[in-house]
Amino acid sequence: MRRQTIYRVYPSKILLAESFARELATDIRKTERRKNPYTIALSGGTTPVHLFTQLADKYSKIIDWRKVKIFWVDERCVAPEDSESNYGMTRKVLLDRIDIPSVNVFRMKGEADPVSEAERYAEVIAEHTRKRNKLPYLDTVLLGMGEDGHTASIFPGNDGLLRSKKICDTALHPLTGQRRITLTGKIINNAKSIVFIVTGNSKAGIVEMIYNRGKTIKKYPAAHIRSQTGITKWLLDDEAGKFII
Helix, strand or coil, X not given: CCCEEEEEEECCHHHHHHHHHHHHHHHHHHCCCCCCCEEEEEXXXXXXXXXXXXXXXXXXCCCCHHHEEEEECEEECCCCCCCCCHHHHHHHHCHHHCCCCHHHECCCCCCCCHHHHHHHHHHHHHHHCEEECCXXXXXXXXXXXXXXXXXXXXXXXXXXXXXXXXXXXXXXXXXXXXXXXXXXXXHHCCCCEEEEEECCHHHHHHHHHHHHCCHHHHHCHHHHCCCCCCEEEEEEECCCCCCCC
């Protein structure tokens, strides 16, 4: 597959979620007959809630969730019952509403020692995914972008996580000091499809800079994320994409 980057701007975050849910469902169904399950790494926060709701409302029966393996891009070092848990949010909005075997859900254990958990999760990823370029190869990695240009838990100034040879590593939030576990840039960029879902006025300026490949984009981790094996999509609502329309 030829590498390419696509930007799409939608009239609202709801229409964005509806469109990508439909697209993702189609992509999963195309692979249902193959030997290997469809592998996807999810992000947390508030941005993907509309997408997860669409998947649960409209595709709980249409998708054969037995053929899907779910991983996480990153996780805060909190218990799954904590309101900040990425897994906890996904469980409530999506997982509890679809018929997916528990053995197909591979959560990062935020309550565990982060260094040990990063090592364990790296082994999980390596064991349960296909390989390409001698690296774990995910069908889709779903990402958001923060107002500072971070993605996953790779924050500005933490460029080592973009270059790390590890599959999974630990990170610190630069303001709160909260510890996190994250996939590294190397693994994210090896995915077949990378999908950014970005909404809101506060992201519009950085989106424009990344879109125009300006000189200052190097400081934004999201600008360094691009599939080396397939397609990178930036899905934007009308606020986040207002400067590139």
